[in-house]
Amino acid sequence: MxxxxxxxxxxxxxxxxxxxxxxxxxxxxxxxxxxxxxxxxxxxxxxxxxxxxxxxxxxxxxxxxxxxxxxxxxHRPPVDVSIPSILFPEPFEEVGFVADANVARLGGLLRLAGFDCLLDPRWDDARIAEKAGGYKRILLTRDKELLKRNRVIRGRLVRSERPWDQLAEVIHFFGLSDRIDLFSRCPKCNVLLEGTEKSAVIDQLEPLTRMMYDRFTRCPGCGQIYWSGSHHGRIREKLAAALEQASKD
Ligand SMILES: [Zn+2]
Missing domain, CATH: 3.10.20.30 (Beta-grasp domain)
Known part of the structure; x- marks a missing residue:
């Protein structure tokens, strides 16, 4: 039998x-x-x-x-990784991700939305699996074989093809819409941004930026200065549209 x-x-x-x-x-x-x-x-x-x-x-x-x-x-989304289950007895206290190189743009968008996401195109599969297992992070990839590695605890085989749809898919799947904190993290280095006085960064600003904006943040990792310009509105609209679509799928 x-x-x-x-x-x-x-x-x-x-x-x-x-x-x-x-x-x-x-x-x-x-x-x-x-x-x-x-x-x-x-x-x-x-x-x-x-x-x-x-x-x-x-x-x-x-x-x-x-x-x-x-x-x-x-799974039946939303999947809350902080709740232990028979299949996943080890709860994840924090929501953090590791993205492999084939979803690198998704990784950048997750950071933009405020989520902690490790990402390095130089890492091989063993290193990525180790980051996911060793640090209790959710592995995001479009590679089924990577998810089968022993070290991997939690993950998601990303189904969508376009980065914004992938972002909405992940947020929807793990029930994270109320944890979105746009523009709080540096998309390049994954570090939380710090508020800074205009006077402290004024020398580094283009004349037009200096004139038009008063609120700035700075990345303690790479030193990049960010401000809330018109692109913020466009990003909010894109995210809202992608999330609405994901909730219908
Ligand atoms: Zn940075």
Missing amino acids: PIRIVFHGELTGLLNNRGLSPEATRDLSRAAPVKDLIESQGVPHTEVGRITSEDLERSFSHVPAWGEIVEVHP
Whole structure:
């Protein structure tokens, strides 16, 4: 009697060899922790919200018996990473991210929206997974294999293609809309900006900026000076439009 794994909802779209076997049901003849069985079929464990068999909720380390039928369900957003669950018993006290290079622009937009996001295009997959696991950060990527690495605890396989849609997807998925703090963090260095007196930065301003603006912030990391110009309004509009769309999807 094989072990039967039944994938539900959006998880079916992540399965390997869908052309060969379009069914969302996979019969396996290998006894192993259910996490390994699920990932062997192409679904990273980070995408799984609930596992049940024999009317019981299961953890990733559960080893199914021969003939057992295991139901695998996706997350139901919003996913609050500070709440422990059977699958994710270690709560994350802070919401922080690591983005890999293929979603680098998303990383920059997260910082713009005030979220802590580590990002370095020089990091290889092992380093990224270590940053995510070691520092309890949510890994954001479009690479399924990266999410399957052992060190990774929480993550999200980013589905949207355009950076603003990706930002809205992440905010919506993790229920973070009330934590947005636009223009509070340096998009280049991920450091929180500090308020500064105009008189302290006046020498570094272009004449027009000096004339038109009175409120400034400064990055303690790179020294960049920021002010609230007309681009802020455009960014607010873009974010609002993307969030509205994400709430409809
Ligand atoms: Zn900076």
